[in-house]
Amino acid sequence: MIGPLVAKEVKDLLRDPRVILPFIIGALIMPVIGFVLMVPMRAGIEQVIAGARAVGFVDLDGSAHSAQLARWLSERGVSVVELQPGPPGQLAEQAALRKLSVVLIVPRGFGESLDRKQPANVTVLNVLKEISIFGPASSAPIISLVQEYVLNALTSGTPLRPEVVRNPLRTSELTYLTSKGVQLPGDPASYFALTMAAFLVPLLVMGLALTPMQMAATSMAVENEERTLETLLTLPVRPRDILLAKLLGMFAVALLGSALEIAGLLAYFFIVFSISLPGEPQLAAGAARLPGLQLGALQGFIDPSGVALLGASILLSLFFFAALGVIVGALSRDVRIASTVIGPLGFLAVIPSYAIVFMSSEMMGPALRTALYIIPVTQPVIAAKDLVSSTLPPETPLYLAASLLFTLGLLWLASKVFAFESLARLQRSLESLAERLSRRKRSTA
Amino acid sequence: MAVDLQTELSFFTGGVRGRVLFYFTHRSRATLYTGPLTLGAMSVVKVVDLVKDFGGFRALKGVSFEVEEGEIFGLIGPNGAGKTTTFRILVGLLTPTSGKVEVLGRSPGDLELKKLVSYLPEDAGTYRNLTGYEFLRLVAELHYGRGREAKEALELGLRIAGLGERIHEKMKTYSKGMKRRVQVARALMVKPRLAILDEPTVGLDVLHAREVRETVRSFAREHGTTVLLSSHNMLEVEDLCTRVAMIYEGRILREGYVKDLLQEYGARNLEEVFVQLVGAAGGAG
Numbered sequence: 192m193i194g195p196l197v198a199k200e201v202k203d204l205l206r207d208p209r210v211i212l213p214f215i216i217g218a219l220i221m222p223v224i225g226f227v228l229m230v231p232m233r234a235g236i237e238q239v240i241a242g243a244r245a246v247g248f249v250d251l252d253g254s255a256h257s258a259q260l261a262r263w264l265s266e267r268g269v270s271v272v273e274l275q276p277g278p279p280g281q282l283a284e285q286a287a288l289r290k291l292s293v294v295l296i297v298p299r300g301f302g303e304s305l306d307r308k309q310p311a312n313v314t315v316l317n318v319l320k321e322i323s324i325f326g327p328a329s330s331a332p333i334i335s336l337v338q339e340y341v342l343n344a345l346t347s348g349t350p351l352r353p354e355v356v357r358n359p360l361r362t363s364e365l366t367y368l369t370s371k372g373v374q375l376p377g378d379p380a381s382y383f384a385l386t387m388a389a390f391l392v393p394l395l396v397m398g399l400a401l402t403p404m405q406m407a408a409t410s411m412a413v414e415n416e417e418r419t420l421e422t423l424l425t426l427p428v429r430p431r432d433i434l435l436a437k438l439l440g441m442f443a444v445a446l447l448g449s450a451l452e453i454a455g456l457l458a459y460f461f462i463v464f465s466i467s468l469p470g471e472p473q474l475a476a477g478a479a480r481l482p483g484l485q486l487g488a489l490q491g492f493i494d495p496s497g498v499a500l501l502g503a504s505i506l507l508s509l510f511f512f513a514a515l516g517v518i519v520g521a522l523s524r525d526v527r528i529a530s531t532v533i534g535p536l537g538f539l540a541v542i543p544s545y546a547i548v549f550m551s552s553e554m555m556g557p558a559l560r561t562a563l564y565i566i567p568v569t570q571p572v573i574a575a576k577d578l579v580s581s582t583l584p585p586e587t588p589l590y591l592a593a594s595l596l597f598t599l600g601l602l603w604l605a606s607k608v609f610a611f612e613s614l615a616r617l618q619r620s621l622e623s624l625a626e627r628l629s630r631r632k633r634s635t636a
Numbered sequence: 637m638a639v640d641l642q643t644e645l646s647f648f649t650g651g652v653r654g655r656v657l658f659y660f661t662h663r664s665r666a667t668l669y670t671g672p673l674t675l676g677a678m679s680v681v682k683v684v685d686l687v688k689d690f691g692g693f694r695a696l697k698g699v700s701f702e703v704e705e706g707e708i709f710g711l712i713g714p715n716g717a718g719k720t721t722t723f724r725i726l727v728g729l730l731t732p733t734s735g736k737v738e739v740l741g742r743s744p745g746d747l748e749l750k751k752l753v754s755y756l757p758e759d760a761g762t763y764r765n766l767t768g769y770e771f772l773r774l775v776a777e778l779h780y781g782r783g784r785e786a787k788e789a790l791e792l793g794l795r796i797a798g799l800g801e802r803i804h805e806k807m808k809t810y811s812k813g814m815k816r817r818v819q820v821a822r823a824l825m826v827k828p829r830l831a832i833l834d835e836p837t838v839g840l841d842v843l844h845a846r847e848v849r850e851t852v853r854s855f856a857r858e859h860g861t862t863v864l865l866s867s868h869n870m871l872e873v874e875d876l877c878t879r880v881a882m883i884y885e886g887r888i889l890r891e892g893y894v895k896d897l898l899q900e901y902g903a904r905n906l907e908e909v910f911v912q913l914v915g916a917a918g919g920a921g
Binding site for chain 1: 762
């Protein structure tokens with residue numbers, strides 16, 4: 192009997208711009224953000240590369256070593272521009288006129304220190320128009336070349352080779368993860384980046400779930416606002432079937448919408464990692480290799496069946512959020528009230544997720560751990576964390592079933608009050624709550 | 637398998653309506669039950685001393701009336717008199733605070749009863765993004781599944797709505813009149829035994845209102861549907877209904893045949909009757 196109702200929901204949702212537009216905008220906005228990020232990043236990197244190819248040189252030492260240093264830099268493709276000595280302000284003006292962003296000041300005693308095999312001093316003046324994330328990077332290649340020169344000068348005439356001084360100890364570190372029973376190359380810090388993936392899961396769940404929740408709430412609130420629910424409740428169909436049909440229709444559309452959002456996210460990463468710079472292809476290739484390397488490490492690190500369970504958990508979470516949206520919508524007399532309530536509810540759902548990310552497994556007792564695995568909001572977060580940092584518990588399929596039952600139970604409870612009269616009563620209560628929330632928001636603003 | 641058969645013979649004798657009811661029940665063996673034999677029509681709706689409170693506000697203060705099978709009964713009164721609350725109780729949307737309500741011999745809200753009773757709310761909305769056709773098909777399928785009966789109901793609905801090709805356009809493009817016609821079609825297409833129509837012509841222009849009235853009248857005649865409708869337009873009710881109940885501030889002031897009321901109060905129309913009744917009840921001024 193709910194078939195026609197589900198079909199009606201899907202049609203009504205797909206044709207409603209208020210419902211489908213957030214998904215389309217979500218999908219389109221990600222590549223746009225990627226593009227917007229890519230343009231200044233590209234310009235910044237180009238600026239860094241250009242800055243590294245030229246340096247202002249102030250030789251206060253006048254020694255053979257300072258002259259050799261200038262030649263050393265030139266031989267390595269750096270354009271060395273001699274500047275007149277002066278205070279930093281004056282030097283900066285000279286550099287700016289010649290479009291130089293780095294000035295190397297070689298002080299008196301530079302050559303003498305090297306002759307005595309002592310650390311030598313240089314001063315690097317960065318000439319910037321403004322502070323930016325790429326500003327500090329522009330002097331790094333020059334400093335690296337100067338260090339190389341100094342190292343060669345200090346080790347010449349000694350039995351030491353520069354690479355020995357640079358890396359005096361060769362360590363070979365391994366990590367053994369007892370929970371997974373796997374041996375990994377490198378120290379634990381190398382895998383910190385992987386644990387960071389767990390931080391992304393709450394964000395991902397929130398990003399994917401908030402839209403369906405909002406959509407479900409809007410769609411259900413429209414039934415109240417347009418007075419169609421009153422008619423629907425007098426047709427020969429059970430109230431719980433109305434709720435279930437609404438949820439199933441919503442879930443089907445939400446899956447489609449989530450697929451669109453994920454496509455947008457992939458387009459974002461593709462654009463951001465596809466920065467190619469003329470003359471410096473290794474930078475772009477390096478950036479593109481980075482996620483590849485991480486994925487490579489994940490292949491041996493993460494159990495594929497665990498990934499499938501995590502995927503199922505995210506879907507169940509999506510289902511739960513859609514159910515929550517349907518319930519909030521049913522309790523809202525109009526779309527405005529539904530929107531006011533959904534916002535804080537979304538954040539409330541995400542806050543426990545971050546507590547899980549920061550909490551170590553020892554801190555959670557078995558009861559709390561089981562509860563977190565059953566509640567659909569926290570389940571994908573704790574599952575993602577365990578998947579990365581240890582292993583998923585063997586009861587995970589049971590937890591998934593329990594999570595589904597949790598959502599259905601919530602829906603069953605909602606169907607118990609899904610009657611015109613109780614809804615009207617609850618709508619009045621929610622309306623006054625929404626009013627209070629709106630007033631608080633206005634007073635904060 | 638249990639089979640319940642109910643056969644009725646109705647007859648009219650000089651204004652007195654009689655009915656012989658034969659009731660057959662077959663379970664494991666056939667038995668014949670004769671009776672009850674009643675003089676006076678069967679009550680499709682029976683409301684006795686109905687009270688409804690909303691918090692501290694008493695919306696209905698002991699409403700009683702009966703609607704007989706096959707008649708078009710009007711519940712008339714001004715806005716806020718309690719018409720919509722009464723109707724919502726009859727279709728199970730609201731529960732009474734006290735009093736007795738029976739619709740077709742059952743308590744309101746029962747799923748089986750919902751198949752026999754159609755309700756058209758005063759401000760019934762339409763799904764903006766569905767076409768009129770899709771909406772009528774949805775209602776037909778909810779009543780009958782996807783069989784022949786659903787198709788027949790849909791065809792009837794399309795005829796009642798009378799929107800031609802525009803029935804295939806999204807309802808957000810419809811005028812108020814078109815939306816109301818779709819709603820009236822939705823309520824009648826399933827051939828309910830009782831149609832409860834709350835202000836069926838509200839917001840319609842004179843011509844469309846007349847069209848809807850004609851549809852209701854002819855449909856009730858053709859299909860034997862009992863109609864309970866409300867209106868604050870008393871002239872409309874006078875034109876359509878055989879019997880009326882006048883409701884004011886949650887109380888039934890008077891119930892009776894239109895002709896009898898006009899004669900009794902020496903009034904030209906029901907509006908005058910109502911004004912006299914309200915005056916007598918001390919509420920006119």
